[in-house]
Amino acid sequence: MVVYVVLGGGITRDGKISKSVRNRIDLGIGEFSDGDKIIMSGKWYGGYDFVPVITEARAMKEYALTKGASFRDVLLEEKSKDTIGNAYFVKKLLDLKSVKSFVVVTCDFHVPRSMYIFGRVFGSDYKIKFLGSVSGEFERRIGVEKKKVLFLKKWLRFVKGKIGWKIFMTKIHPFYAKSAPFSFDDLKKKYVR
Numbered sequence: 094m095v096v097y098v099v100l101g102g103g104i105t106r107d108g109k110i111s112k113s114v115r116n117r118i119d120l121g122i123g124e125f126s127d128g129d130k131i132i133m134s135g136k137w138y139g140g141y142d143f144v145p146v147i148t149e150a151r152a153m154k155e156y157a158l159t160k161g162a163s164f165r166d167v168l169l170e171e172k173s174k175d176t177i178g179n180a181y182f183v184k185k186l187l188d189l190k191s192v193k194s195f196v197v198v199t200c201d202f203h204v205p206r207s208m209y210i211f212g213r214v215f216g217s218d219y220k221i222k223f224l225g226s227v228s229g230e231f232e233r234r235i236g237v238e239k240k241k242v243l244f245l246k247k248w249l250r251f252v253k254g255k256i257g258w259k260i261f262m263t264k265i266h267p268f269y270a271k272s273a274p275f276s277f278d279d280l281k282k283k284y285v286r
Contacts, residue, residue, distance in 0.1 A: 094128045096187065096195040097121040098170075100179050100207065101135025101149035108147040110156060113200050116226040118153055121198040122160050124224065131157065132168045134183055139174030139268030140277055174268040176207055177249075180214035181262055194220040201225035202234040209242050213249055214258060244283055 099121045103111035121131055135149035145152075150169040157167050170186055173179045187195060199207050204225040211221055228234070252261045267273040267280055 094130065095124075095126065096192055097124065097129065097131045098179070098183050098195055098197045099131060099133050099153060100176065100197065100199045100203070101133070101137070101153065101173070102200060102203070104135075104137050104145045104147075104149040104152055106143045106145055108145050108152050110149060110152045113226070113228055114149070114153060115156060116228070117198050117200060118157050119160065120224055120226040121196075122157060122162055124196070124198075125162070125166075130166055130168060131162065132170055132183060132186060133157065134170040134179045135173055136171050136178075137174065139178075140281075176203070176210050177214070177266065178262075178268065179207075180211045181258060184214055193218065196222045196224060198224045198226070200228040200230075202228055202231045202238050205235075206238050206242050206245070209245060213252070248283075 099114075099117050101110075102114045102117065104114070118133075125131065133150040133153035135153070137145050137149050148169070148171040150171045154162075154167045154169060158164060168186070170179070170182050172182045187193075197207055197211055202225075204223050208221075208223055211223075215221060249261075252258055262269045264270050265273060267275060267277045
């Protein structure tokens with residue numbers, strides 16, 4: 094059994110997933126064999142100024158079903174609001190099932206950041222493969238993605254182990270902490286530099 098984790102990447106207010114997300118799902122389904130599982134990961138992006146009518150993971154599952162995926166083979170992770178959350182909440186699901194090997198499916202320009210984040214959250218005890226769907230935006234977006242990884246290396250440098258990640262997610266990260274020490278707008282300013 095192979096577990097595929099398809100990361101969200103955009104949903105509209107009325108619950109439509111982006112072309113990029115559809116491409117990710119198509120890639121995951123194309124790799125799928127009998128007995129495999131797919132986890133659709135994403136509530137919605139934490140920086141949105143709206144609340145979609147459906148979680149991104151649920152909309153992704155609905156799309157996957159139209160492409161031939163079996164209802165019982167598609168699982169949902171509906172808490173994450175960014176890539177850090179994708180990794181953190183997927184780890185909780187996989188640890189419950191003692192899964193130590195899986196494939197992350199995202200788009201091509203997002204692979205380096207996903208690799209860094211999933212590597213940090215999961216650690217060296219897991220075997221993680223990454224697949225990137227063709228976005229048509231790689232050249233335009235890869236520079237920004239590299240800057241985001243550099244920022245994340247600074248921001249996450251002190252986060253270690255299960256307890257460290259729990260503290261980070263519940264006390265520091267502005268998308269998840271009730272009283273984060275800084276806002277999402279503060280975080281965006283750090284990204285823009």
